Amino acid sequence: MSTNTEVNHDKLMELFGDVFNDVAGSIAVMMSYLGDQTGVYRAMDKLGPSSVKDIAVESNVNERYLLEWLSSNAGRGYVTYHEDSDKFSLSPEQAAVFARENEPTCIQGLMQGVVGQFVKEDVAIDVFKTGRGRPWESIMNVVFVELKDFSVQLTQDIYLMNGYLQ
Numbered sequence: 001m002s003t004n005t006e007v008n009h010d011k012l013m014e015l016f017g018d019v020f021n022d023v024a025g026s027i028a029v030m031m032s033y034l035g036d037q038t039g040v041y042r043a044m045d046k047l048g049p050s051s052v053k054d055i056a057v058e059s060n061v062n063e064r065y066l067l068e069w070l071s072s073n074a075g076r077g078y079v080t081y082h083e084d085s086d087k088f089s090l091s092p093e094q095a096a097v098f099a100r101e102n103e104p105t106c107i108q109g110l111m112q113g114v115v116g117q118f119v120k121e122d123v124a125i126d127v128f129k130t131g132r133g134r135p136w137e138s139i140m141n142v143v144f145v146e147l148k149d150f151s152v153q154l155t156q157d158i159y160l161m162n163g164y165l166q
Contacts, residue, residue, distance in 0.1 A: 028076050031069060032098060033115045035078075036108045040066065041090065041099035049082055049089040 035041045043059035044050065052070060056063040070088045074081040078098060080089050090098065096105040117124065127134050 027072075028078070029111055029114050031072050031076075032078065032108070032111045034069065035073065035098065036101075036111065040069065041095075044079065044088065044090045045095045045099035047089075049085065049087040051087055055088065 038059055038061050040055065040059045040061060043055055047054060047058055050058075052067045053063055055070070056066045059066075070079060070081070073079040074088065079094060080091055081087075082089065096103055097107050100106055101108055123134060126132070
């Protein structure tokens with residue numbers, strides 16, 4: 001047991017801020033995953049600047065929950081809110097990252113892989129305690145496929161960015 005029990009307030013606040021940012025990031029991953037799996041990002045890319053109602057109809061999701069989702073995403077910079085018209089949209093960059101799954105810039109495969117890790121949290125806890133490990137196929141088939149797709153995209157991205165990074 002540690003003998004130093006005095007808490008440094010500045011260090012505590014810094015640590016608290018780091019942890020809070022990690023939690024917020026986890027929520028953002030889940031929100032991105034929801035937008036991908038429900039087709040909201042693709043609907044927004046198709047529609048352009050649109051009302052919550054129009055996006056809800058196009059993506060077949062609950063309008064009230066969609067408003068909360070859009071507000072959360074706008075707060076993180078994942079979607080754009082147009083205050084003058086009360087509409088939401090995706091910039092070309094946002095669409096490339098979140099909506100266009102055939103483009104190498106789309107990050108949804110990574111989001112799906114992260115979310116998939118939490119589906120079997122009891123197994124993850126057991127693996128950590130016992131050290132037994134677990135094969136890829138025990139996680140989730142979709143996670144394996146999505147991570148494979150993401151790694152192919154990432155490899156292509158690194159190759160394409162090579163000229164920019166030199």
